[in-house]
Amino acid sequence: MPNNIILYIASSLDGFIARKDGSVDWLSPYENGQEDYGYKDFLEKVGIVIMGNTTYKQVLTFGEFPYRGKDCFVFTRNKEKRKDENVTFVSKNAKDFISQLSDNKNIWLVGGASIIDEFLKFDLIDEFIITIIPILLGEGIPLFKGRSNEKNLELIDVKTFDPGLVQLYYKRKIS
Secondary structure, eight states, rough: OEEEEEEEEEETTTSSOOOOOSSSSSGGGTTTTSTTTTTTHHHHSSEEEEEEEEHHEEEEEEEEOTTTTSSEEEESSSSTTTOOSEEEESSOOHHHHHOOOOOOOOEEEOOHHHHHHHHHHOOOOEEEEEEEEEEOOOOSEEEEOOOOOOOOOOEEEEEOOOOOOOEEEEEEOOO
């Protein structure tokens, strides 16, 4: 069984994953309640976590590193970076990196936009779990840059949550 790459991410209703400055403060009202929107169950099924360097720097500002016990990789253009206490840095393209993984694990593609774009370019994302937050930001960092080839997806599930969130779960159609 090959690795299964899952994009699990939140987006504003108008398609942004962060403000122009990278801030995700608009997610705060939805993070501290009893509902975790399936996050804990999802995280238990993940063995590898992948993110871009900007996302990693932001994760470090949240307090204790939340992905301890997972194999964590951070894509960076800085070829000098190798490893720190939390992650291993990767400076090769996504396709080459994924082809070298021998583990058959679920992989969480955390973000941000540039690494998502690269994984889409190589058609590496198998599942898309996108939680739509009921806010219009007007501008920001788009979830999809629109530079990848057309992708056909199959809707697997839709969940709604009391504060108005909608979680869409799609799988890539293999033709």
